[in-house]
Amino acid sequence: MKAVVYEGENRMRVVDEKEPGSTGARDAVLRVTTSAICGSDLHMYEGRTALPEGHVVGHEIMGVIERTGDAVTSIKPGDRVVLPFNIACGYCYNCHRGLTNMCLTMNAQKPHAAYGYAGMGPYGGGQAEYVLVPNADFNCLKLPGRPFDSWEEDFILLADVFPTGFYGAELAQVAPGKSVAIFGAGPVGLMAALSSLIKGAAEVYVIDFVPERLEKVKELGATPINARAGDPVEQIFALRAKLPGLRGRLRPGEDKLQGVECVIDAVGYQARDDQDYAREKPTQVLDNMVKLVNPAGHIGIVGVYMAPDPGGKTAQAKQGVFALPMAELFDKAVTVGMGQCPVKLYNESLRDLIIAGRAKPSKIVSHRIAIDQAPEAYQKFDQRVEGYTKVLIQFPWARAA
Numbered sequence: 001m002k003a004v005v006y007e008g009e010n011r012m013r014v015v016d017e018k019e020p021g022s023t024g025a026r027d028a029v030l031r032v033t034t035s036a037i038c039g040s041d042l043h044m045y046e047g048r049t050a051l052p053e054g055h056v057v058g059h060e061i062m063g064v065i066e067r068t069g070d071a072v073t074s075i076k077p078g079d080r081v082v083l084p085f086n087i088a089c090g091y092c093y094n095c096h097r098g099l100t101n102m103c104l105t106m107n108a109q110k111p112h113a114a115y116g117y118a119g120m121g122p123y124g125g126g127q128a129e130y131v132l133v134p135n136a137d138f139n140c141l142k143l144p145g146r147p148f149d150s151w152e153e154d155f156i157l158l159a160d161v162f163p164t165g166f167y168g169a170e171l172a173q174v175a176p177g178k179s180v181a182i183f184g185a186g187p188v189g190l191m192a193a194l195s196s197l198i199k200g201a202a203e204v205y206v207i208d209f210v211p212e213r214l215e216k217v218k219e220l221g222a223t224p225i226n227a228r229a230g231d232p233v234e235q236i237f238a239l240r241a242k243l244p245g246l247r248g249r250l251r252p253g254e255d256k257l258q259g260v261e262c263v264i265d266a267v268g269y270q271a272r273d274d275q276d277y278a279r280e281k282p283t284q285v286l287d288n289m290v291k292l293v294n295p296a297g298h299i300g301i302v303g304v305y306m307a308p309d310p311g312g313k314t315a316q317a318k319q320g321v322f323a324l325p326m327a328e329l330f331d332k333a334v335t336v337g338m339g340q341c342p343v344k345l346y347n348e349s350l351r352d353l354i355i356a357g358r359a360k361p362s363k364i365v366s367h368r369i370a371i372d373q374a375p376e377a378y379q380k381f382d383q384r385v386e387g388y389t390k391v392l393i394q395f396p397w398a399r400a401a
Contacts, residue, residue, distance in 0.1 A: 003056045003128035004374045009047030012375045020132040025071035028136035033147040034156045035127045036060035037391040039186040040304050042382050048311045049118035057116040058127030059085035060159040072136045081140040084343030085160045087113040090138035101342040141347050153362035154354045162350050162361045164302050164341040165191025171300025171337030172262035176200030179260035181292055183285045185213035187390045189266035190364045193222040207232040212387040216364055233292045261297045263289045268303030283322050290325045293334055301338035367391045
């Protein structure tokens with residue numbers, strides 16, 4: 001089968017790999033119809049993780065079940081499913097509580113597992129024609145319809161970015177009437193904006209410096225903030241000060257609420273320096289969030305922070321250790337939530353929003369490619385050129401299968 005493998009810094013290659021062989025009694029083999037390149041895949045592409053060369057990548061996967069093990073009871077060959085990027089057992093202490101992002105049994109090294117990702121266990125990725133699905137009854141979300149129907153490009157986003165964006169809004173405690181700012185208009189940031197609007201936020205600002213991404217923000221109905229036009233925090237302060245009715249509702253002393261109540265980091269440790277976007281500054285978004293969040297506000301961090309980072313500029317950065325303005329966080333009594341999304345907590349509800357026509361996450365999809373085009377797509381996505389925002393790898397041979 002064809003598969004995308006990591007071959008070292010800034011190198012992905014399409015190779016012939018063996019198809020998944022015998023399945024365990026509780027496992028299944030999926031024939032992939034659509035996979036996607038995630039923004040977090042770029043950390044691996046750039047050599048900023050410890051992923052070994054030759055590993056098949058890709059954790060956003062959907063398709064049709066090819067075969068199942070003898071103990072699989074609720075999923076059968078021919079079923080259309082999407083896979084949460086978390087691989088979970090379903091029975092450990094954390095899985096019982098719905099925290100499949102922290103499954104304790106599927107990765108001997110750490111409390112989480114995923115398809116084709118650094119530090120997330122030995123599992124092969126899904127940017128391939130077939131993928132092995134462990135614990136298939138638990139790790140498959142069944143879908144209606146047929147491959148490549150009008151829902152295909154929406155359903156693939158249930159593997160990661162739509163639930164992760166929604167989780168960011170949950171961590172930031174977005175609710176009806178709230179004001180929200182999101183750093184990063186990549187796929188997760190755009191899905192955090194969509195999710196905040198679904199949850200009833202009154203104001204949603206999204207900060208980025210890539211023009212095509214800022215256009216996507218507008219299409220979703222949120223307010224784009226171009227970080228190249230000046231300090232993004234000050235831009236939001238200025239915009240909110242001009243909002244009709246905002247000043248009129250404030251009592252004396254409440255002008256301290258010039259920021260927003262909910263802030264989401266959808267960038268992570270490869271944030272760019274506001275003073276020079278050619279340079280990285282890992283704490284730039286963290287610093288901006290602390291300035292922007294109102295007293296007693298909420299911060300949600302779903303942008304990736306990971307170690308080891310071979311590309312870190314200091315010994316501490318290589319280990320993911322950064323200085324934070326803790327005194328200001330404490331003084332403002334800010335709550336902070338963070339981490340990978342427990343996809344299974346949200347994917348059923350978000351699937352049903354899609355089916356009902358209440359959510360159309362595929363608005364962010366920019367490119368559809370064949371697997372042989374993946375290396376070039378990685379390069380362009382990493383360079384943020386030609387409108388590369390969300391790239392889907394589709395397998396046309398599966399269309400007729």
